[in-house]
Amino acid sequence: MILALYLVFVIGTVSRSAAQISTRFDQAPLAYTLSAVAALVYVVALVSLSLRGRAAWWVSLVALSVELLGVLAVGTWSYLAPQMFPDQTVWSHYGQGYLFIPLVLPVAGLWWLLSDRGARAVSEGTA
Template sequence: MRRPTADAGDRRHGPGRVILALYLVFVIGTVSRSAAQISTRWDQAPLAYGLSAFAAAVYVVALVSLSLRGRAAWWVSLVALGVELTGVVLVGAWSYLAPERFPDATVWSHFGRGYLYIPLVLPVVGLWWLLSERGARARGDQGRSG
């Protein structure tokens, strides 16, 4: 009896499984942390905590879209990871240039230093995975432009 094999175009297998697991950890961590920050200390750092909540929302969108197949999910994933990478670079730089605006660490402040810089590396790895041949197969239109 043959064991079923994973569809080569499914991002939920191989390295994609590790990426999804990391996104799940970040969803749990960022949603709970931003909820706690906003509900207990909003007045101390509204900008930082608002950005923390935005980051949490981006991680949720990335997790869901990466776990789905099809062209629309692929494009949503591409945009979500692009926003994530842009966010961690901009907020990371901003947190060094204006540290008074970030009195408490957030997931993207200091380029994710409090999270072992994984927030900086994860979208790069995710984008590599999406743009790889296997990611294109999961999009459903490998070999075609657009």
């Protein structure tokens, strides 16, 4: 389920940020750059979560932690300085435009990684 949601977010964020940056970057450069950063984080998370082994586990842990910190930082920033976000990003307002899934997804992913099942994926894979 987590991988399926990451795949949806990869497709959505990569295509949306590419369209925004290529057609109207001058209107909201900060928001569109943050959308591209979010897309990159989702790609890394999807790939690393799809793999087994200690290295993939660590990359996943870092990617999901960066994602959670990004959602919290950008979400807070978008409320404190709304003029900086004339257009929404996937992480603005804690992912409100995406049903708050961007806030819940890294928490669910981190929970899985730190669970016994996630630990087994590390021990079953190769470094």
